[in-house]
Amino acid sequence: MGTTGIIILSVGAYLILLLALGLIANRQRKSNTLKDFYLAGGNMGAFVLLFTLYATQYSANTMLVTPAEVVNKGMGMILILGYMTAVVVFYLTFAPQLYNISKKQSFITPGDWFDYRFKSPKLTLLANGILVLVSVNFLLSQLMAMGHIVNGVTDGQIPYWVGVVALAFVVIVYETLGGMRAVAWTDVIQGIMLFIGLIGLFIMVMPSTDELAKISTWLIENEPKKITVPDVSFRIYWASLLLMIGLGGAVYPQVIQRIYAAKSVKTLRNSLGAMIIMPLVTVLILFLLGVISIPHFIDSEGVSKDTVLPEMLHYWGGLSAFNFGLMIMVVVALIAAIMSTADSVLLSLSSIIAKDIFGKSKYKSASSEKLTKLGKLCSWIIMFIMVLVALHPKITLWGLIELKMQILVQVAPLFLLGVHSKTINSKGMFLGLAVGFLFATGAFLIGVKTIGNIHVGLIGFVLNIMVAYSFSQNRNS
């Protein structure tokens, strides 16, 4: 059996395992309530919480983009390590307080926090609208990544559309069966495989410092732009990206729901403490794998951002039988990483639409069980539409990430100021959010992504806070 055959067989076995986990999670459910389905009963232990946070945060974007960006743009892309670390640091700015109150008030969705803190339906609706927009964008990028990676690792034998449709179908089935419980369990398996696979592969293919020095020297002589100290404009861009993705990444709805799902303070504390290590054992390894991939792409101009890692995995896998085993593990884990992010986003998206949008309008008096059923139906409809869109991709993954984060960061003040500020009120917050969102989106849509190398999303975030404070103080005075 050839390499492609073994990969297809391994991925197939993994997909069967996922469906089995979905069935087991379905039998483990204690009720058909929203809390049980969307938060696994709010009883998640530290180990599962850590891996589900990890699998959710480390999506296809991180896995595929990191080595590709190193090959294309050089060592300045170490900034990815910084912003993935910043996300965890920004969790700490509000997670301890949010967790305590979420347990007292039995929160299910981010909208529950907005309602509780600001008690303004129009603010909750606007914030949820932004979260839905971001989540749809994120889900789409994951579906596209599914197609690309399946196509890449099978040497084109499995077409893009089959990858998208098949994996999306498996995700929607196990998620409908087991909800957050199934999602979290699959995240644990994915996390462990990715850990062993990446670290193992790194140990096997990592060159000595002499060989690294040869690559560095070659870059200095031939492509100095890829290795020299980034210039001032890039450093400003770096700082801006670090803040924007750090702030935005900390308030993804699926992350907020995982904070709610923690069993205890100790559980959350231990999980976040371990999460800070993850960029070093994931992004740094991917970065270094990118560095050692540079010589393989010397003659390739503008390598596709989505194909560097799959191509290199093929190459490394061919070096020895042991490497081949690790390569298979990483390939399956990569596909799993994409699926686990997609399932988390989808689950979160359906909970917002079912509970916060329908549950507060047309289905106001519906029971928790009925809203759970409605949420499952929403998941199927969303997935169907997104698959159709993903089959006609016209935008690269990096473009999607940039757009998503510029918008998502506007929601961060609802958590940061909501938790810490005594003066901020719903009117100020609504106006701030509206101004920040309109500024960031408007600028992005007319093609302005940065002003003076600072992201428009971050400028919008600052405007957002300034307007929120100004109008809150006017009202208070």
Next chain:
Amino acid sequence: MQELNTTLLLCFQMNKYPKNRHTSEKVFPYWVWLVYAILFALSIPWYLSEAIAMHLVLGLPLWLVANICAIVMMAGFTIWTIRTYWKD
């Protein structure tokens, strides 16, 4: 009577949803955020001259190694901070 009922209802709602519903109990001291700001600033190569920054350390340029060291320090500091200040 109706007025009393309305007043009682308002009191109940106020208790349930106090005016400032934030939960601003401080978990980490302010200086912790200052340390984070310094570590993030150190992770960006503002402070190294071109000549020093391009020295190869472990096969990689010094500015890159300095960035990685700053992130490692941030990870260590975060673990210490969580263990020290975030109580049940």
